Amino acid sequence: MSGHPAPLNRRLSVAPMMDWTTRDFRYLCRLITRQTLLYTEMVTAPAILFGPRDQLLGFDALEHPLAVQLGGSDPVQLAEAARICEGYGYDEINLNVGCPSDRVQSGRFGACLMADPDLVAECVAAMADAVSLPVTVKSRIGIDDRDDYAFLHTFVDRVRGAGCRSFTIHARKAILSGLSPKENRDIPPLVYERAYAVRRDFPDCEIIINGGIRSLEEIREHLDQVDGVMIGREAYHNPWFLHEADPLLFGSPAPSADRHAVAEAFLPYVERRFAEGVHPKHVLRHILNLFQAVPGARAFRRHLSMNAHKPEATPEVLREALRLVPR
Incomplete structure (x- = not known):
């Protein structure tokens, strides 16, 4: 490093x-x-x-x-x-x-x-x-x-x-x-x-x-x-x-335009960690609150909470949850 x-x-x-x-x-x-x-x-x-x-x-x-x-x-x-x-x-x-x-x-x-x-x-x-x-x-x-x-x-x-x-x-x-x-x-x-x-x-x-x-x-x-x-x-x-x-x-620009952009940029990282053997539940628990207080936040959290911990879960769980939040 x-x-x-x-x-x-x-x-x-x-x-x-x-x-x-x-x-x-x-x-x-x-x-x-x-x-x-x-x-x-x-x-x-x-x-x-x-x-x-x-x-x-x-x-x-x-x-x-x-x-x-x-x-x-x-x-x-x-x-x-x-x-x-x-x-x-x-x-x-x-x-x-x-x-x-x-x-x-x-x-x-x-x-x-x-x-x-x-x-x-x-x-x-x-x-x-x-x-x-x-x-x-x-x-x-x-x-x-x-x-x-x-x-x-x-x-x-x-x-x-x-x-x-x-x-x-x-x-x-x-x-x-x-x-x-x-x-x-x-x-x-x-x-x-x-x-x-x-x-x-x-x-x-x-x-x-x-x-x-x-x-x-x-x-x-x-x-x-x-x-x-x-x-x-x-x-x-x-x-x-x-x-x-x-x-x-x-005094510098923000790296992401909106919350969707953050989640989309996080997805390749989740995939990389998954390839290293890290189960998605360990990574995705940290993104549960990203859409705090916006429409779709509850559905987003619920989908991740119900599916990310499953043994067969993959990073696709995040992509599915993201579809539940209106842009």
Whole structure:
């Protein structure tokens, strides 16, 4: 893989989301926006070191600009994983310091690492020494009862000292016991002002805000205060949401004229993956929401949901579903 864009533009990005931001969804996104920065699902450093690397890290060249998000807390492992990711051609290495799940905590990474900014700094420094790519951090505004601005300021200051100059801040604290990961995405209140304050106090750093942002108007409002916006669930539940990103945020033409054009361009990709032995159900689940809120969307989703999972399914299922949506 190759093709690092320089410099990397983080004005708009799509968040790393487990089971969602797979290579297949990212390819679909690229048919809607060429400029928005995309992220992989979180991949743990031990998985990269000891697991099926091509399966975990492989991607299509069209997916650039593309960042890989790593999970871990061992600087030596993270440095080696970062080296491997650089070899695959990623454009950025991002460290997860925001995921609140029990499984992640048991592995001592994710949001619980905010309690140990010195360790995060050590991890960032080790990765930065190992690669020529930018090393960035995605965090929360705090954890449990440590959620005042002083805590966040100390965290950013320490990690900045290790060389990190780009922070993506999910503007909710993480509650590490008592709430599920899903509840942690909704229940703790959003406090955007914390991210704004980091931007004011660290003018040499790039600050990207994340959490609960669902419209282009909101994106523009945040961009008056911070350097970039990261979109999470809205990009998955309504991927066509991204179609205005290139012309309105990056000043470049949109790659596809309409949703039908996106689906038609996705079909050869589905066929290619099918030829590689990937069942259509794994790829087509990501296009279910493409026609969100337009006539025929329900019939489109129903046809895919009822047929894509069948053992004998082929990419033709997408062509059939597409006929159910008026142009």
